[in-house]
Amino acid sequence: LDEAATSEIASFACGLASDHAAVAAALTEPWSNGQTEGQINRLKTLKRQMYGRVNIDLLKARLVAAS
Template identity: 60%
Template sequence: MEDASSSELASLANGIGRDIAAVRAAITQPWSNSSVEGQINRLKTIKRHMYGRSGYALPRNGLLTTV
């Protein structure tokens, strides 16, 4: 992070430095929210489809990938 503070990545290094405890916890903890995030993404996709905001491309791509 010290090397990055004088480069183009200074903003990223400063942000990581401000929240270093959260970054360390994310790297060291054995659990993940990926299954929860997957369910949320699935539900949002279904809602968009029901409300007609997904357009023609989403159902078309879904059909093409399952065939």
């Protein structure tokens, strides 16, 4: 981090340093929210694609087809 603090990625290194506890926990804990975050991302992507289109029935059809 000290070396990165004086390079082009200084803001990234500063963010890692300020969130040191969270970064350490993410690297050492055996569990993750990855599966949940992936499902939320998939749902939000579908909602963005459907914005301004017909109605809720079409969105439901897309969700069922995507699963």
